[in-house]
Amino acid sequence: MNPNHDHYPEGETLRQSLKKRYRSASLWQAIFFSALVIAMISLAALLYNVIDGAFGYVAFEYKNDPAEFTAKPLDDLNKQELLDILKANLSSGAYTKLDNEKLMKKRSKSVLYTLVLERLIQIDTKQNWSMTDSILHSSGIKTEVSEKYPKAKLEFRSWLTPVFLTTPMSSKAEFAGVRTAILGSLWMVGIAILFALPIGTGAAIYLQEYAIKNFLSRVIQTNINNLAGVPSIVYGMLGLAIFVRAFEPFTSGSMFGITDSNGRTILSAGLTMGVLVLPLIIINAQEAIKAVPDSLRQAAYGVGATRWQTIWHHVLPNALPGILTGSILAVSRAIGETAPLIVVGASTFISLDPDGPFSKFTALPIQIYQWTTRAQSEFHSIAASAIIVLLVLLLTLNATAVLIRNRVQRKY
Amino acid sequence: MQNTQIPEYAIETKNLFVFYGSFAAVSEVNLKIEKQKVTAIIGPSGCGKSTLLRAFNRMNDFVPSSYVTGEVLMRGQNIYGSNIDPVEVRRNIGMVFQKPNPFPKSIYENIAWGARINGFKGNMDELVEQSLRGAALWEEVKDLLKKNAYELSGGQQQRLCIARTIAIQPDIILMDEPASALDPISTLRIEELMQELKKNYTIIIVTHNMQQAARVSDYTAMMMLEKDGSRSGTVIEFSETKKIFTNPKDKRTEDYVTGRFG
Incomplete structure (x- = not known):
């Protein structure tokens, strides 16, 4: 016994009271920690939600068959071939208008490709899925598409592309940009x-x-x-x-x-x-x-x-x-x-x-x-x-x- | 041989009061400060030493609600006169502060800036060298002139501040506890420097350190709070430093300089 400790708890009483103090301390610590967890979950949910929407499967049909314009598969065409297709199939007025906006020859291959899709072949989007669905139910989506839209193509797409950044607004989501x-x-x-x-x-x-x-x-x-x-x-x-x-x-x-x-x-x-x-x-x-x-x-x-x-x-x-x-x-x-x-x-x-x-x-x-x-x-x-x-x-x-x-x- | 002419003083105060609002921080100061001497202002904390010092170059103007009554005469003119521009006063009365406060610029620029804004027309390189030599700093920094002044040690920074002050060639240099933030060796260098500087400049130094006052000063002003409990500081004794420390007239001065203050 310490004779100086007149009015203070000692020995077993002190240990008991310490235990109580630690208990309340860890309770508060747990509360603060859960506050942090809730905050992090909210942020993660926000990010997840955004990213989930921006990527995923898309089922779409071509209104006009690409075969009408070219014998080759679309993706294999080079810039000159794309230009030729546009020249041949767009009305001359529409082509001149595009040319006036920006010289067609100076446009990149991906821009021309998009133009061919937008103006000639014309895409009809049937349905699209979120990233989570696309990853978790990939096979289900595939069978669903083949049953509901037998002519449709299914593609995993990132909606966020360099073209998205550089194209202006459009009434079709596929061709709209920011x-x-x-x-x-x-x-x-x-x-x-x-x-x-x-x-x-x-x-x-x-x-x-x-x-x-x-x-x-x-x-x-x-x-x-x-x-x-x-x-x-x-x-x-x-x-x-x-x-x-x-x-x-x-x-x-x-x-x-x-x-x-x-x-x-x-x-x-x-x-x-x-x-x-x-x-x-x-x-x-x-x-x-x-x-x-x-x-x-x-x-x-x-x-x-x-x-x-x-x-x-x-x-x-x-x-x-x-x-x-x-x-x-x-x-x-x-x-x-x-x-x-x-x-x-x-x-x-x-x-x-x-x-x-x-x-x-x-x-x-x-x-x-x-x-x-x-x-x-x-x-x-x-x-x-x-x-x-x-x-x-x-x-x-x-x-x-x-x-x-x-x-x-x-x-x- | 005593000169019978009326001595012309560097600064003469007549019934000087400094107020913060309605509070007289310094009251009834009458001092005659000799040219090309070191005058120390000593006294306990909070007795208005710094306030009095700052009244000499109108630094208190920046404290809202502060004002001065009485006169501070310099070259026969009251620096608080209505026709006097405080900027001109400060240009002629340089100041070195308690904490070294160089500009966050190069060493060269620290000296050149003050000269430039005051319209210096001579050779700037020469002025920088002269000023740094005058502050006994040239040898240490002559190869570092482009370096930022903050890379210098505290003592070097303080000497740079002194160099910056002498570069604008004032008549008087005020020093507000210039060594209180420095180690003993740096302090010694500043004190030696003051002995050099007083050949050309009148120096007024505020210090807490009585030994320092005894070592460096020719005259000492002892400040103390007024006895009436008004918390207002005043100069209770002013004479040659020797007399203040060996044969003070005022009992309070004696108690203070002998360490029995309380």
């Missing part, structure tokens, strides 16, 4: 960042370096923080009221002599997204500026620098990686947003590349949304492929942000 959507998203995000980055950074500099801390600046700060949490549909309404309607002469381009569009342009969408990410950019830039140590500012003032010289030569260069990281995260937010685009009026079917800020447009999330609402299941498969494209784009952006942050995390 080219217009990707370009639309890039244009929109480009405009959003051109608008929001200078304004956001400027506002952050003013708030951090110039503004006197008083009631007004606290109100402004609180508002900015809250604006970052406003639902995106609200920004959509704002964009509709201001950019689409009130600024129509500007956003439709009629001010600049463009007459064939209304306010529902890439410019309106980009500006709306810009306003949406503005609070994010301001907050991130403020944090980056705050992280520049005061000792650096004092050093600059100490050698006779003005406030602006201090900001321009020391604060901004050192805050830049943080500001960039913030903007990249803002970009990935903007790329994923759907609701404001619906309100601002993205087109759901558009097959022409956007060619400027005054084009009509579509964007990846809009395209995905539109495809998932279609009844035919092959559209769900291309929606899944488009989701993979979107996810890869977002992950790349976020990884870039992390890389920048880590590379510069050494100073002071």
